[in-house]
Amino acid sequence: MSSIDLAQIQELKDIMEEAFDDLISTYLTDSEAKLNLLKQAIADQNCSDIAELAHSVKGASANIFAEDLSALCRVVEDAGRAQQLDGLDQNISDIFAEFENVKTQLQQLN
Amino acid sequence: MDERPLNILIADDNQSDRMILSAIVKKMGHQVCQAADGLEAIEQYSKEKPDIILLDVMMPNMNGQQAAVEIKKLAGEDMVPIIFLTSLQDAQDLAACLESGGDDFLSKPYNKIILQAKINACSRMLKMHNTMQQQRDVIQENNEHMRHEQEVARAVYDNVAHSGCLDLPNIKYLLSPFSVFNGDVLLAARRPSGSVHILLGDFTGHGLPAAIGAMPLAEIFYGMTAKGFLMTDILREINAKLKKVLPVGYFCCTCMVNLSFRRENLEVWMGGLPDFALYREADNKVEHIKSRHLPLGVLSSSAFNPETQSFSFKPGDKFYMWSDGIIEARNEEGELFGEDRLFSVFDGKDSEQFFDKIINSVNTFAGESGKDDDTTLLELSMVDETVVGTVDIDLTSGAVTGPTDWHLSYTLRDETLRTFNPLPLMLNILNDVPTLRSISGQLYTLMAELFSNAFEHGVLGLDSKLKSSADGFAQYYQQREAAMANMQGDFVRFEFDLKPKANGIGGQLIITVDDSGKGFDYKNVHNSTEGNLGYSGRGIPLISSLCDSLKYYGCGNKVEVVLSWETQIEE
Numbered sequence: 001m002s003s004i005d006l007a008q009i010q011e012l013k014d015i016m017e018e019a020f021d022d023l024i025s026t027y028l029t030d031s032e033a034k035l036n037l038l039k040q041a042i043a044d045q046n047c048s049d050i051a052e053l054a055h056s057v058k059g060a061s062a063n064i065f066a067e068d069l070s071a072l073c074r075v076v077e078d079a080g081r082a083q084q085l086d087g088l089d090q091n092i093s094d095i096f097a098e099f100e101n102v103k104t105q106l107q108q109l110n
Numbered sequence: 111m112d113e114r115p116l117n118i119l120i121a122d123d124n125q126s127d128r129m130i131l132s133a134i135v136k137k138m139g140h141q142v143c144q145a146a147d148g149l150e151a152i153e154q155y156s157k158e159k160p161d162i163i164l165l166d167v168m169m170p171n172m173n174g175q176q177a178a179v180e181i182k183k184l185a186g187e188d189m190v191p192i193i194f195l196t197s198l199q200d201a202q203d204l205a206a207c208l209e210s211g212g213d214d215f216l217s218k219p220y221n222k223i224i225l226q227a228k229i230n231a232c233s234r235m236l237k238m239h240n241t242m243q244q245q246r247d248v249i250q251e252n253n254e255h256m257r258h259e260q261e262v263a264r265a266v267y268d269n270v271a272h273s274g275c276l277d278l279p280n281i282k283y284l285l286s287p288f289s290v291f292n293g294d295v296l297l298a299a300r301r302p303s304g305s306v307h308i309l310l311g312d313f314t315g316h317g318l319p320a321a322i323g324a325m326p327l328a329e330i331f332y333g334m335t336a337k338g339f340l341m342t343d344i345l346r347e348i349n350a351k352l353k354k355v356l357p358v359g360y361f362c363c364t365c366m367v368n369l370s371f372r373r374e375n376l377e378v379w380m381g382g383l384p385d386f387a388l389y390r391e392a393d394n395k396v397e398h399i400k401s402r403h404l405p406l407g408v409l410s411s412s413a414f415n416p417e418t419q420s421f422s423f424k425p426g427d428k429f430y431m432w433s434d435g436i437i438e439a440r441n442e443e444g445e446l447f448g449e450d451r452l453f454s455v456f457d458g459k460d461s462e463q464f465f466d467k468i469i470n471s472v473n474t475f476a477g478e479s480g481k482d483d484d485t486t487l488l489e490l491s492m493v494d495e496t497v498v499g500t501v502d503i504d505l506t507s508g509a510v511t512g513p514t515d516w517h518l519s520y521t522l523r524d525e526t527l528r529t530f531n532p533l534p535l536m537l538n539i540l541n542d543v544p545t546l547r548s549i550s551g552q553l554y555t556l557m558a559e560l561f562s563n564a565f566e567h568g569v570l571g572l573d574s575k576l577k578s579s580a581d582g583f584a585q586y587y588q589q590r591e592a593a594m595a596n597m598q599g600d601f602v603r604f605e606f607d608l609k610p611k612a613n614g615i616g617g618q619l620i621i622t623v624d625d626s627g628k629g630f631d632y633k634n635v636h637n638s639t640e641g642n643l644g645y646s647g648r649g650i651p652l653i654s655s656l657c658d659s660l661k662y663y664g665c666g667n668k669v670e671v672v673l674s675w676e677t678q679i680e681e
Binding site: 008011012015017019022023026027030031055056058059060062064065 | 168
């Protein structure tokens with residue numbers, strides 16, 4: 001099963017034209033940095049940082065049609081907002097695993 | 111789809127999101143500026159003045175909602191549509207976005223078609239708003255322009271309409287316009303003979319359309335009064351003018367009065383106005399004076415009737431005029447003030463209080479309900495002529511220098527004598543001589559006496575003694591009508607001869623009047639009337655007092671009057 005909606009990403013590629021590569025690398029760099037911060041925030045049990053960072057990656061991922069990754073981030077965002085941090089270690093490793101899938105697929109698009 | 115490219119601010123903390131949005135917006139042909147958080151968004155708004163803002167809700171350093179509030183504050187009257195970028199799903203959160211000033215939402219993942227449609231919708235809204243704002247500004251500008259014009263027009267109007275002598279000590283008045291311009295006109299002027307003309311006019315409607323008719327009315331009133339025309343001539347002229355200039359259905363309800371101090375008489379012409387009040391001090395009673403005519407500007411000149419009512423008017427008597435704004439003042443229940451309430455004011459004893467009492471009772475009655483028409487009230491009291499003083503002559507009109515050396519012979523024959531008053535015409539000619547203009551009041555009296563002597567006593571052979579009793583007065587006029595009908599080959603001739611003095615300072619006017627009458631025994635009259643200053647005499651002492659010399663010739667049907675003066679004509 002694909003981590004990215006391929007039909008939609010093709011449309012985005014048409015819109016972005018030559019800026020598409022730039023978009024992908026910006027997304028990957030940005031999101032990777034934010035996911036690392038998110039991991040740290042979970043370790044620190046900093047609920048508001050958790051919610052904000054997860055929210056940001058959730059939105060950015062939705063926009064490049066990485067729907068599963070976006071959904072995983074949403075769970076963490078909701079947990080951060082609800083201050084229910086139990087089991088988030090598992091979630092963050094799921095997120096990193098899915099991020100790797102997304103990254104691979106995006107890079108294959110080029 | 112939009113002819114003018116818009117400047118669109120994209121505020122989102124995710125760079126990749128900004129890249130996608132900016133690609134879509136640029137594809138639509140618009141320009142883009144960017145911000146990465148709320149504070150930056152405000153900064154960019156001030157700097158770039160974007161037309162539309164795409165604003166992420168959750169951003170570091172001030173979130174989207176706070177930024178929206180600030181931006182809307184900065185925008186003031188300008189419209190800045192804000193589209194919130196959100197993945198929020200909760201209805202409460204979405205509502206909070208609209209509360210903070212958002213106009214629409216766009217949810218993630220961004221859909222190109224929807225975003226474009228929303229930007230176009232905002233653009234339409236923006237256009238509509240700008241059009242509205244421009245139109246509002248145009249209206250505001252026009253309104254200011256119009257108000258300015260009205261103020262200028264008002265100043266001209268006031269100069270024309272209110273240049274009279276309403277400030278005489280025997281006049282109290284109240285002019286309370288409903289709008290900038292007053293549809294009520296109140297004019298007062300002294301005739302050269304010293305009597306006072308007053309005109310109250312109530313034009314159809316109020317405001318500018320009503321006031322505009324007042325201009326020709328006032329011009330005619332002041333111009334003709336100053337030249338010594340009679341009230342009936344003035345009314346005829348005003349009626350003809352208004353009939354010509356006013357649109358159909360517009361007219362002027364008018365009351366004009368002539369107050370003669372010397373004859374203690376009030377002559378009234380009223381058309382289309384409610385009853386006025388004539389208060390007589392002797393019996394402390396009030397008489398209703400009724401309109402007997404249609405308003406001015408209704409009838410053609412041939413159908414117009416200038417006939418006046420004449421009342422004895424003794425010192426202490428008062429005449430009250432008002433526009434229907436007084437009678438038609440309404441209280442909160444919509445009830446009219448009415449004539450009964452108005453006339454009940456005169457039940458009091460103290461006639462000095464009537465004027466204030468009328469105003470107070472109308473104001474008390476109408477209370478806070480406000481007025482819906484122009485309101486005008488005037489009180490005219492009979493006083494001794496010394497109270498109002500002599501006539502001020504307006505030296506500013508006409509040429510500063512005038513003719514100084516001329517001769518004029520003017521012969522009035524039967525038909526002219528029957529129908530025409532030659533005094534205004536002759537006075538007009540004499541008034542061209544600056545020094546004479548300054549004594550035009552006396553000159554008028556002199557000319558009137560000379561003409562009356564030559565015509566009524568000379569040509570018509572009427573006996574002035576008849577005028578001293580009330581019965582005689584009527585008889586006098588009967589005889590006058592009969593004698594006028596019998597005139598044949600009669601005439602009155604005026605000759606004027608004006609010469610400058612030999613030294614160049616001052617001049618001399620010789621007026622010679624002769625008539626076709628039998629003359630009179632002037633030697634006898636001249637000696638016996640020194641002490642008789644009665645108005646109805648042959649007026650000889652009055653004339654003598656104004657002249658250097660007065661001489662009768664022949665059988666007494668030719669008189670020569672010499673006036674001379676030493677004043678230098680001022681340049």
